[in-house]
Amino acid sequence: MRHEVRRLLDWVHSQRGDFFLVLATGMTLGGLIVFQAYTLAYILDAAFIHHHFRADLYPWLGILLGVIATRAVATWVNEVAAQRLAVRIKAQLRGELLRAILHAGPAYLKTQPAGDLTATLMQGIESLEPFFAYYLPQIVLAAGVPVLILAVVFPLDWLTGIIFLFTAPLVPLFMILIGRMAERVTRRQWRALQRLNDYILDTIQGLVSLKAMGRTRDREVRLGRVSDAYYATTLSVLRVTFLSALAMELISTISTALVAVEIGLRLLYGRLDFLQAFFILLIAPEFYLPLRMLGQRFHAAMSGIDAAQSIFSLLDEAAEKSTFSRLVLEVKSQTPSVTLKTPPQRIRFESVSFVYPGRPELTLQEVGFEIHHGQKVALIGPSGAGKTTLAYLLLGFLQPTQGQIWVDDVPLAQIPFVEWRRWIAWVPQMPYLFNASLAWNVRMSRPMASENAFREAIRQAGLEEIGARYPQEWEREIGEWGRAISGGEAQRVALARAFLKDAPILVMDEPTAHLDPDLEVYLERHLRALWEGRTCLIIAHRLSTIQNADWVLVLDHGRIRVQGKPSDLLGRLTPDMTRWTMGGEP
Numbered sequence: 001m002r003h004e005v006r007r008l009l010d011w012v013h014s015q016r017g018d019f020f021l022v023l024a025t026g027m028t029l030g031g032l033i034v035f036q037a038y039t040l041a042y043i044l045d046a047a048f049i050h051h052h053f054r055a056d057l058y059p060w061l062g063i064l065l066g067v068i069a070t071r072a073v074a075t076w077v078n079e080v081a082a083q084r085l086a087v088r089i090k091a092q093l094r095g096e097l098l099r100a101i102l103h104a105g106p107a108y109l110k111t112q113p114a115g116d117l118t119a120t121l122m123q124g125i126e127s128l129e130p131f132f133a134y135y136l137p138q139i140v141l142a143a144g145v146p147v148l149i150l151a152v153v154f155p156l157d158w159l160t161g162i163i164f165l166f167t168a169p170l171v172p173l174f175m176i177l178i179g180r181m182a183e184r185v186t187r188r189q190w191r192a193l194q195r196l197n198d199y200i201l202d203t204i205q206g207l208v209s210l211k212a213m214g215r216t217r218d219r220e221v222r223l224g225r226v227s228d229a230y231y232a233t234t235l236s237v238l239r240v241t242f243l244s245a246l247a248m249e250l251i252s253t254i255s256t257a258l259v260a261v262e263i264g265l266r267l268l269y270g271r272l273d274f275l276q277a278f279f280i281l282l283i284a285p286e287f288y289l290p291l292r293m294l295g296q297r298f299h300a301a302m303s304g305i306d307a308a309q310s311i312f313s314l315l316d317e318a319a320e321k322s323t324f325s326r327l328v329l330e331v332k333s334q335t336p337s338v339t340l341k342t343p344p345q346r347i348r349f350e351s352v353s354f355v356y357p358g359r360p361e362l363t364l365q366e367v368g369f370e371i372h373h374g375q376k377v378a379l380i381g382p383s384g385a386g387k388t389t390l391a392y393l394l395l396g397f398l399q400p401t402q403g404q405i406w407v408d409d410v411p412l413a414q415i416p417f418v419e420w421r422r423w424i425a426w427v428p429q430m431p432y433l434f435n436a437s438l439a440w441n442v443r444m445s446r447p448m449a450s451e452n453a454f455r456e457a458i459r460q461a462g463l464e465e466i467g468a469r470y471p472q473e474w475e476r477e478i479g480e481w482g483r484a485i486s487g488g489e490a491q492r493v494a495l496a497r498a499f500l501k502d503a504p505i506l507v508m509d510e511p512t513a514h515l516d517p518d519l520e521v522y523l524e525r526h527l528r529a530l531w532e533g534r535t536c537l538i539i540a541h542r543l544s545t546i547q548n549a550d551w552v553l554v555l556d557h558g559r560i561r562v563q564g565k566p567s568d569l570l571g572r573l574t575p576d577m578t579r580w581t582m583g584g585e586p
């Protein structure tokens with residue numbers, strides 16, 4: 001935990017201006033409290049003990065009002081600076097986390113539960129606010145303000161000073177003792193929240209399957225159990241927090257009472273004058289307040305510190321995994337980058353092997369093949385053979401562990417990802433449609449495309465009928481995963497993106513789902529148009545694609561088992577291999 005706190009402190013460094021403003025206003029507030037207590041004690045002493053409520057007290061009343069007003073302004077500045085500090089660090093941290101996740105690439109994201117990621121990115125980062133805005137400045141104030149008060153009280157009354165000195169450490173002592181317990185329960189609460197998030201997201205995403213299989217009731221019961229676990233951990237956190245508040249309150253009340261009794265007795269026996277006694281009485285609760293507040297804010301900050309563990313482990317893990325992603329390699333790479341002037345004429349995989357970090361076996365082993373300009377290469381293989389991994393390597397999402405991918409005579413690793421992206425388009429099997437308009441979803445592949453190019457792309461993808469039916473449909477938000485449009489339409493949106501991008505190289509995972517025979521024939525036309533004139537690597541699921549390809553690669557257990565022209569190969573394909581093309585299992 002100390003490690004997380006240290007890493008959190010590093011983030012304060014970038015916002016030290018605001019942090020010092022928070023501290024300066026906090027310490028000013030401490031000084032003003034002392035001054036206000038003294039002014040009030042002086043006025044009351046003069047008015048009631050010495051009975052001279054005369055005009056000479058007016059300046060003191062003015063000072064008192066001035067101190068109260070300055071306190072209000074200092075409190076306001078303090079709160080604004082504290083909030084600004086927290087908001088800026090949260091935004092920076094969220095940006096950093098998102099960048100790390102994006103750098104780690106799609107292959108890494110596939111392995112992460114979406115609920116955990118959203119919990120860490122949203123609630124996790126939000127829960128850091130009490131740490132930065134309140135707890136951290138309070139640590140300094142809890143050390144500074146009591147010392148300031150001690151410095152004022154000791155010369156006035158050493159006995160009270162000694163009581164302050166001996167009772168003050170009790171508050172942090174109890175805070176540490178209860179803090180251990182709090183650490184355990186808040187960690188459990190954070191885990192329960194992540195689990196709940198995961199479960200809810202999973203349920204919403206799989207709702208259709210749950211309904212279709214009649215499993216909603218089971219899911220409801222389990223969801224109830226997961227939320228009960230979160231409820232129970234929240235209650236334990238509250239119990240510890242209230243126990244801690246009780247202990248802090250008790251210690252500071254008893255200590256203040258002790259000071260009040262000893263002051264009262266000495267006042268009674270005339271050993272202390274009223275001004276001194278009243279001032280100390282006013283200041284006593286203020287002495288314990290910063291320490292008590294530290295205890296309270298410690299509990300509020302605990303969940304942030306726990307979330308920080310998830311945030312930093314996600315950051316570290318994403319950074320570690322990104323070593324197999326090209327994006328980060330580029331940043332670290334010292335090799336000169338190369339810009340392509342014309343569309344690549346030849347792509348060559350030379351003994352490419354790849355292993356996912358943490359996996360015992362190679363996912364791809366010594367893969368070698370070539371694609372020439374305008375050629376269509378069909379890639380087939382059973383589920384888990386490594387087809388997507390191979391496509392990701394060509395797309396530049398992943399970096400070969402061994403071997404080299406050559407683009408003409410340049411290693412792909414030397415072509416910056418942003419540059420490579422200009423030449424290549426990716427059509428996945430299940431395209432993701434964002435919760436935006438259909439037009440935006442198509443245009444995202446080339447936002448600056450002209451209206452004519454956009455119209456042409458939707459015509460080529462066979463989507464113009466949507467506009468013909470309902471012209472307003474193009475501007476309507478379609479919901480996440482494009483729920484408001486059909487699966488077949490979503491696949492044509494992906495084709496429209498590729499048509500609009502008009503890249504010379506196309507990597508495609510051929511659609512298998514949502515294709516009724518009529519639609520398949522219909523889509524065939526559009527697919528052929530898309531493949532025409534482009535260099536294509538197609539993860540093929542239909543026999544017709546293989547028959548019409550220029551070259552076929554048969555991948556099995558990460559190795560290319562056979563490759564060749566379809567006419568030469570079809571006779572050599574075993575029944576297993578033929579079945580793979582239909583999306584089936586061997």
Ligand SMILES: Nc1ncnc2c1ncn2[C@@H]1O[C@H](COP(=O)(O)OP(=O)(O)OP(=O)(O)O)[C@@H](O)[C@H]1O
Nearest residue numbers: 107108110111356363382383384385386387388389
């Ligand atoms: N991000 C990842 N981290 C670790 N292992 C992974 C990752 N992605 C895939 N794998 C593993 O790599 C192997 C190849 O996966 P890949 O997705 O490339 O296969 P595929 O041939 O495309 O399968 P399918 O046709 O079912 O999509 C599988 O064993 C898979 O479990």
